[in-house]
Amino acid sequence: MATCRICRGIYPQEHLISGVGPRHLVCERCGIDRGYITADEASHLYSDEIRRARMIVIGRRFAPFLWIILGWSLWSLFFAGLPLWGKASLVILLLATLVVPVMYLLGGPKYQADLRRLSTK
Numbered sequence: 579m580a581t582c583r584i585c586r587g588i589y590p591q592e593h594l595i596s597g598v599g600p601r602h603l604v605c606e607r608c609g610i611d612r613g614y615i616t617a618d619e620a621s622h623l624y625s626d627e628i629r630r631a632r633m634i635v636i637g638r639r640f641a642p643f644l645w646i647i648l649g650w651s652l653w654s655l656f657f658a659g660l661p662l663w664g665k666a667s668l669v670i671l672l673l674a675t676l677v678v679p680v681m682y683l684l685g686g687p688k689y690q691a692d693l694r695r696l697s698t699k
């Protein structure tokens with residue numbers, strides 16, 4: 579690991595550009611910003627499409643937990659007092675709360691594979 583001289587970010591050694599003088603200890607991102615290298619020479623930077631695709635994969639992985647939290651919040655605020663809808667939505671919420679962690683565990687390998695497919699190496 580090494581620290582970029584310009585942005586103070588800590589990266590693995592291969593994420594820094596090589597060279598002496600102004601190029602010494604500069605990460606690829608700062609190297610592009612300062613014009614030391616071109617975007618084609620940077621081998622560890624994500625393009626916009628890959629970055630977007632990675633965010634979608636990560637969002638798909640963790641969004642169900644946010645929906646569960648939102649669902650329980652809405653239920654306790656609005657539905658808990660209703661006799662019929664309160665019970666029906668409680669059953670749905672309980673099922674979702676039980677199913678989401680299982681789906682999370684089962685989706686782990688696919689998530690890892692997707693992220694690896696969307697990496698630069």
Ligand SMILES: [Zn+2]
Nearest residue numbers: 582585605608
């Ligand atoms: Zn930097």
